[in-house]
Amino acid sequence: MPPISQTPRADARSPAPFPIPRPEYPRTRWWLLLLPLALLLASVSVITGAAELPKIIYVRPVPNNDDVLLQQGTSGVNNAAKLYRLQASTLESQPTRAGRQQQLDNAVQQGAGIVVVMGIEFKEILDKVARQAPQTRFLILEHCIDNAASNITCITFRESEASYLAGMQAALASSSGKIGLIGASNTALRQKNSAAFANGARAAKPAISVHEPLWVEGAQPFNDPPRAEALTKTMLGDGVDVIWAAAAGSNPGIFKALTPQSRAKAIGSGVNQCMQAPGRVLDNVEVHADTAIVLAVGLLANGSTASRFDFGLKEGAVALTALGLDAAYSECEILRQRPLLLKLRETGSAIASGKLKVD
Template sequence: MRTRILLAVAAAATLTIAGCGKTPITPADSSAAIAGLGSEHVKVGMAYDIGGRGDKSFNDMAAAGLDRAKEELEIEATEATPEGGDDEGRLGALNKLIDSGHNPVIAVGFQYVNALTKVASEHPETTFAIIDDDSIKADNVVSLVFAEEQGSYLVGAAAALKSRSGVVGYIGGVEIPLLQKFEAGFAAGAKRVNPDVKVRTQYLSAPPDFSGFGDPDKAKKIATGMLADGADVIYAAAGGSGAGALQAVAAEKGATFIGVDSDQYQSADAQLQPVILTSMLKRVDNAVFQEIQAFIKGDRAGGTRRFDLKTDGVGYSTSNQALIKPLTPKLEQLRQQLYDGRIVAPTKP
């Protein structure tokens, strides 16, 4: 099984580097987006993780990519959300999409690995994609993975540049290697600009307990403790739990928050926006769109596609100009060094 080479510039859009949190630029002539993509009627199935569309984070980024594909590539799409947080619930969501004739089927999140392994072997004629896992080695499964450590490096640098106390915090949803990539990059970026910075780290749960992605009350309690311990910038990579951490930060004068996956400044309530320094952008939307586009073009082999700074896969947002603008020159310098390979962000704490 070959490793699939990512199209850095998709035919349907000219992508900008995500270092400044910019969104893809769509050509004025949208007919170019579907030119040459064939006449096959494509029905895409999207299986979200718990929380589904509307989580203001990971699922919503996948939904944005699907929405863009519906508009630009003229596909039909159906969405499903598991009824339970276990393999049986995820298996049900996948089978619902498969049984109704959807192909490709995209699974949002590594927790689909067991269910997807089963259905992929049972339905070799269907192309599947899974986000955040590359352990399934099957000819009909595409892995969409990201360089989260690079984006986290940049927001870690932003945290240290912004901090007055010299103490910053990282809250992870579940203590797994994927979330440790966020932690490692964040700490390294912070120490790059301030070697003396203290990075407080805490996870909400550990396997087999994955409740850390949906426990905002616990995240709020942990964030409150970090703030009391001197932290004045907190980065939460914890799915829906991040909302609790944001509430704690907003209640602490002078503290700021760093979001994850999507530009959380854009989705936050107006009273919370002023404390959001930036967000680590994980461009799941680009990954979903480009995978659907590849399928339409006939590229249906299994393999791995990695999204990093060079492919507009990760970055940081700049919506809150009042806070982020003074830091941007240094962050852009670091972004270029990561892009060029002069800095290699770590993937392990």
């Protein structure tokens, strides 16, 4: 990396903050509105070449595929690069431990100031790489490492906030008075989200019946639509008519089981899935990894050396599709129920402002 004029802050306990310009930290997803200005400033700045810009590199755990969340990693580092005058690139790993290790090493050797990774696959190998590259700041999404090197920052999401809203929506949209959740794997995080879902449902409708969560599990819990379809049929047989489909790549199996005869609906997860199953998906609990990456890089640019950043509704890192700026184009069924939407918007605002605690 080329010499810089800014002198890093001395800190015996933490590595120096990433040495890049320090524009004002964008507090919400309105950072998108700053992109045209950032591009204009970049066009008139005296820059001798892209090779002189600090580097931010995203290392994917697998080759490029249709995983939307992983794709957000690339868009996140690209957007951060535009805002903070960085040079962005993405390295695709072979789906093995050795392949991921190699690409982490490549990112360091290429002189990355920030390396971004996403996926539990990196949890066991990142710490060693980080300790061998103290000049590099590493960002890992969702999977924090115990006693991690001081140059690792994990990004976590307050998914329980959106989970609470999903529970409210499910309860208010249910005709049978029975709702449920089908998840991929029964982890501590998913249990927390499941509890928030149930709490939100009971806050909206105290008499609601919340089915015990069903988990896909097995060898491929995140990509087993047939197993998810079978679980959905079981839940429908128990009278559930609104299901939170929180099973990642297994969700298509849930949507498939929601036949017109069942009259049941689903709430999708991760991204907008309303278009994947028209008429069967009410709404979605979205996670915006791209937003989180931009916010995290902004904090680093302002000198933060924190070991963890936590983002939720307030920051726009988690959301319901129906409450987003582009909701009108989402094709989500919940848009037909305006009174319900107003209730969700009111509750979402209370959570974002801190007036309502869901944990």
